[in-house]
Amino acid sequence: MDVRRYVEEHRDEFVAALKEWAAIPSVSADPGHHGDVRKSAGWLRDHLAAAGFPTVEIWESGGMPAVFAEWPAADPGAPTVLVYGHHDVQPARVADGWDTEPFVPEERGDRLIGRGTSDDKGQVLFHALGVRAGLAASGADAPPVTVRMLVEGEEESGSPNFADLLERNRDRLACDVVVISDTTMWSADVPSMCVGMRGLTDCEIVLTGPETDVHSGSFGGAVPNPARAMADLLSALHDGDGRVAVPGFYDGVAEISAEERDLIARLPFDEAEWLATAGSSAASGEAGYSTLERIWVRPTAEINGMWSGHTGAGTKTIVPHSAHAKVSFRLVPGQEPAHVQERVRAFVAERVPAGLGVRVEFGGPGVRACASDIASPAVRAARSAMERAFGTEVLFTREGGSGPEADIADVLGAPLVFVAVGLDDDRIHAPNEKVEIPLLLKGAESAAYLWERLGSQGPPAG
Amino acid sequence: MDVRRYVEEHRDEFVAALKEWAAIPSVSADPGHHGDVRKSAGWLRDHLAAAGFPTVEIWESGGMPAVFAEWPAADPGAPTVLVYGHHDVQPARVADGWDTEPFVPEERGDRLIGRGTSDDKGQVLFHALGVRAGLAASGADAPPVTVRMLVEGEEESGSPNFADLLERNRDRLACDVVVISDTTMWSADVPSMCVGMRGLTDCEIVLTGPETDVHSGSFGGAVPNPARAMADLLSALHDGDGRVAVPGFYDGVAEISAEERDLIARLPFDEAEWLATAGSSAASGEAGYSTLERIWVRPTAEINGMWSGHTGAGTKTIVPHSAHAKVSFRLVPGQEPAHVQERVRAFVAERVPAGLGVRVEFGGPGVRACASDIASPAVRAARSAMERAFGTEVLFTREGGSGPEADIADVLGAPLVFVAVGLDDDRIHAPNEKVEIPLLLKGAESAAYLWERLGSQGPPAG
Numbered sequence: 001m002d003v004r005r006y007v008e009e010h011r012d013e014f015v016a017a018l019k020e021w022a023a024i025p026s027v028s029a030d031p032g033h034h035g036d037v038r039k040s041a042g043w044l045r046d047h048l049a050a051a052g053f054p055t056v057e058i059w060e061s062g063g064m065p066a067v068f069a070e071w072p073a074a075d076p077g078a079p080t081v082l083v084y085g086h087h088d089v090q091p092a093r094v095a096d097g098w099d100t101e102p103f104v105p106e107e108r109g110d111r112l113i114g115r116g117t118s119d120d121k122g123q124v125l126f127h128a129l130g131v132r133a134g135l136a137a138s139g140a141d142a143p144p145v146t147v148r149m150l151v152e153g154e155e156e157s158g159s160p161n162f163a164d165l166l167e168r169n170r171d172r173l174a175c176d177v178v179v180i181s182d183t184t185m186w187s188a189d190v191p192s193m194c195v196g197m198r199g200l201t202d203c204e205i206v207l208t209g210p211e212t213d214v215h216s217g218s219f220g221g222a223v224p225n226p227a228r229a230m231a232d233l234l235s236a237l238h239d240g241d242g243r244v245a246v247p248g249f250y251d252g253v254a255e256i257s258a259e260e261r262d263l264i265a266r267l268p269f270d271e272a273e274w275l276a277t278a279g280s281s282a283a284s285g286e287a288g289y290s291t292l293e294r295i296w297v298r299p300t301a302e303i304n305g306m307w308s309g310h311t312g313a314g315t316k317t318i319v320p321h322s323a324h325a326k327v328s329f330r331l332v333p334g335q336e337p338a339h340v341q342e343r344v345r346a347f348v349a350e351r352v353p354a355g356l357g358v359r360v361e362f363g364g365p366g367v368r369a370c371a372s373d374i375a376s377p378a379v380r381a382a383r384s385a386m387e388r389a390f391g392t393e394v395l396f397t398r399e400g401g402s403g404p405e406a407d408i409a410d411v412l413g414a415p416l417v418f419v420a421v422g423l424d425d426d427r428i429h430a431p432n433e434k435v436e437i438p439l440l441l442k443g444a445e446s447a448a449y450l451w452e453r454l455g456s457q458g459p460p461a462g
Numbered sequence: 463m464d465v466r467r468y469v470e471e472h473r474d475e476f477v478a479a480l481k482e483w484a485a486i487p488s489v490s491a492d493p494g495h496h497g498d499v500r501k502s503a504g505w506l507r508d509h510l511a512a513a514g515f516p517t518v519e520i521w522e523s524g525g526m527p528a529v530f531a532e533w534p535a536a537d538p539g540a541p542t543v544l545v546y547g548h549h550d551v552q553p554a555r556v557a558d559g560w561d562t563e564p565f566v567p568e569e570r571g572d573r574l575i576g577r578g579t580s581d582d583k584g585q586v587l588f589h590a591l592g593v594r595a596g597l598a599a600s601g602a603d604a605p606p607v608t609v610r611m612l613v614e615g616e617e618e619s620g621s622p623n624f625a626d627l628l629e630r631n632r633d634r635l636a637c638d639v640v641v642i643s644d645t646t647m648w649s650a651d652v653p654s655m656c657v658g659m660r661g662l663t664d665c666e667i668v669l670t671g672p673e674t675d676v677h678s679g680s681f682g683g684a685v686p687n688p689a690r691a692m693a694d695l696l697s698a699l700h701d702g703d704g705r706v707a708v709p710g711f712y713d714g715v716a717e718i719s720a721e722e723r724d725l726i727a728r729l730p731f732d733e734a735e736w737l738a739t740a741g742s743s744a745a746s747g748e749a750g751y752s753t754l755e756r757i758w759v760r761p762t763a764e765i766n767g768m769w770s771g772h773t774g775a776g777t778k779t780i781v782p783h784s785a786h787a788k789v790s791f792r793l794v795p796g797q798e799p800a801h802v803q804e805r806v807r808a809f810v811a812e813r814v815p816a817g818l819g820v821r822v823e824f825g826g827p828g829v830r831a832c833a834s835d836i837a838s839p840a841v842r843a844a845r846s847a848m849e850r851a852f853g854t855e856v857l858f859t860r861e862g863g864s865g866p867e868a869d870i871a872d873v874l875g876a877p878l879v880f881v882a883v884g885l886d887d888d889r890i891h892a893p894n895e896k897v898e899i900p901l902l903l904k905g906a907e908s909a910a911y912l913w914e915r916l917g918s919q920g921p922p923a924g
Contacts, residue, residue: 214740220762222746295682304777310766424680
């Protein structure tokens with residue numbers, strides 16, 4: 001039996017398992033769902049153990065738990081790979097605009113709809129199938145490389161404890177290549193490999209004014225209004241060219257090279273189609289950069305949410321007592337999250353009018369951006385494995401989103417390769433998240449071929 | 463028995479009635495409470511009938527009902543007064559910061575705490591007591607003037623149907639003087655009479671972007687963010703001098719006269735105390751005007767509420783699909799609400815970035831500002847009645863808040879006088895609204911003296 005046939009014959013079993021897992025609302029950002037995040041870790045532990053991994057453990061992180069699994073190669077000299085993914089998911093409520101219950105996964109043809117099906121449970125799960133397919137094809141009892149998996153539970157909360165978890169378990173996680181399965185491909189027809197991700201730091205800004213909401217007839221126009229001060233502050237975040245106006249924000253950012261610009265410009269990018277996927281009727285952003293450059297290689301500031309005063313039905317003529325905003329910053333290689341946080345704090349502090357209080361609370365230390373060297377043996381091997389699975393050329397892209405990948409590469413001293421099969425129209429972090437089941441199966445195939453290739457190469461040169 | 467003694471002997475009965483009425487959550491802005499607004503109208507009808515008003519009717523307005531009552535003078539040549547007030551109240555929830563249940567009125571010493579106790583149920587109710595006190599003192603069967611009362615049910619929703627109600631019932635509301643009991647005095651120690659109120663128009667602005675919330679990693683920085691556009695828009699509402707930056711907003715506004723400025727400056731205004739009442743640590747507003755000028759004679763734009771995107775716990779890295787703001791504008795004599803609305807619509811329309819949709823929904827036609835002539839016989843009679851009740855000089859003030867008073871004066875062609883005993887620290891429209899019971903009793907006395915004085919004067923000259 002070859003890899004492809006094994007994978008295809010196990011499709012239904014694979015989808016059934018994913019439906020079961022995605023039904024657990026493992027929302028790490030919501031303390032009310034922390035029990036579910038633990039339940040999700042337990043589910044994955046049981047699933048990987050059943051798949052044959054000799055070692056499967058739940059690792060406490062101080063926050064939400066990660067799952068670690070290991071399947072040693074028969075040959076003690078074979079390379080070791082570490083697969084990274086996450087089992088926590090973004091918040092989701094029907095009221096946000098879902099057509100289905102977000103945690104009742106629904107299969108429609110080749111698609112599975114539900115929170116986490118693409119980001120990232122589906123992409124974690126194909127690795128278990130991939131290892132088994134490889135064994136079925138080779139007839140061996142153990143994979144051609146030592147496969148380690150680390151599936152964390154706080155990625156959607158900015159991975160606040162992940163760097164520490166890596167440090168503490170550095171020896172058990174030692175590896176020659178880190179395989180990241182938490183990104184997207186160019187399209188279902190144009191498979192691609194990501195070679196960089198942006199970093200992230202996020203904060204909540206709170207401005208406080210009168211002790212309580214007060215009548216705008218009696219006090220309006222004569223005391224500072226925190227909602228107005230918040231509007232002024234948020235409006236000042238960008239200049240007229242769409243650049244982030246926080247002084248020092250761009251410190252360390254290397255301008256994009258001409259070579260990289262050319263590479264990006266050669267991708268078959270259809271802006272109209274991209275806008276349709278975004279559900280937006282126009283593109284806009286930093287002057288002087290293309291849409292792909294804006295989302296891949298340029299840092300941003302984005303208002304994710306804001307609220308103040310009366311938000312219910314009808315009229316309430318008040319000066320609100322407080323105003324809140326959630327703002328996140330996407331970072332690129334060269335930017336240090338701690339430096340950005342310090343510069344944002346200073347920017348806010350300088351702009352608060354007399355009479356208002358202010359708090360800026362960052363959601364954690366933030367996540368640095370990362371990039372992989374496209375000339376490295378690991379990237380070449382992964383590209384070739386994907387090309388075999390998909391039967392076509394695999395291109396290079398970047399990813400505008402963020403994960404703790406930079407930490408992994410730094411702590412473990414191993415190169416990153418991204419083997420992932422999500423799509424931009426999977427609506428991750430949005431209502432109606434879905435995944436394309438045939439692509440998950442290609443992911444499983446790719447993983448099996450990659451282990452075979454890396455095993456036959458011996459330890460990569462570096 | 464004199465008026466004062468009658469009023470004081472009926473204190474407990476009066477407070478018990480007010481507690482019963484204020485327990486009805488007649489929130490006109492919330493469709494979920496419309497049944498309670500009707501219940502409140504029924505309560506008042508029964509109360510006024512029991513007080514002796516020969517005619518008491520519930521008037522449908524197309525929206526929430528008003529209550530009309532009439533008690534003709536014995537002398538058919540006596541003047542007619544029309545008392546205006548409202549029986550609907552602002553929204554209130556314990557979660558907003560109340561120390562008590564807002565609709566379970568609580569008596570603490572001389573205070574009654576609860577939504578509507580000051581604004582405006584307490585001030586409507588003292589008129590029923592005042593009429594009875596006058597009759598007890600005179601021994602007559604009917605008041606010295608024909609007393610009409612019109613107590614509307616949509617004041618806190620901008621009185622959308624009130625002008626029409628007045629027009630339709632112009633004959634039955636005909637009067638020589640309109641008495642407004644919906645404002646405040648300078649302080650408990652410094653009684654005063656209001657001679658002007660600001661107008662109001664309010665809107666909700668909605669900006670729409672992506673069809674749903676989208677992932678800020680995949681789309682952030684490359685599509686217009688409605689929250690950012692809203693911040694830009696709200697920030698642009700004011701210039702650096704705190705003036706409203708909507709072109710044409712100040713059309714028709716007469717600058718304040720030197721005489722009026724002097725009058726305002728002579729009031730014993732303690733800014734530190736006023737800030738303590740506001741619960742604010744600083745005053746701020748339009749450059750070149752004092753705090754009292756800012757709230758009494760200058761128009762304003764105020765953000766009453768705003769919301770967009772993720773407002774719950776934790777982080778959600780999205781570009782929100784929409785942003786909302788509730789903005790109200792206080793108007794002064796000379797400004798036309800319809801003109802201001804048209805200018806605001808144009809201002810918003812000019813500022814919406816490409817790719818975003820926009821809606822501006824005004825809560826109704828708006829309310830014009832009003833002012834009374836301090837030299838008129840009606841104002842002189844009311845001032846003198848209040849001076850007799852309070853035993854001290856009564857000063858003149860204005861009111862920063864808004865009501866449908868301008869409509870009443872226009873439609874009925876009668877001068878306005880304000881006889882009201884609320885205080886700025888009654889926390890109307892805010893948590894922990896209260897009223898000073900002794901001041902309500904002084905209000906009842908003032909009303910009785912005013913009817914006596916107007917009755918003995920015969921019809922005012924104009």
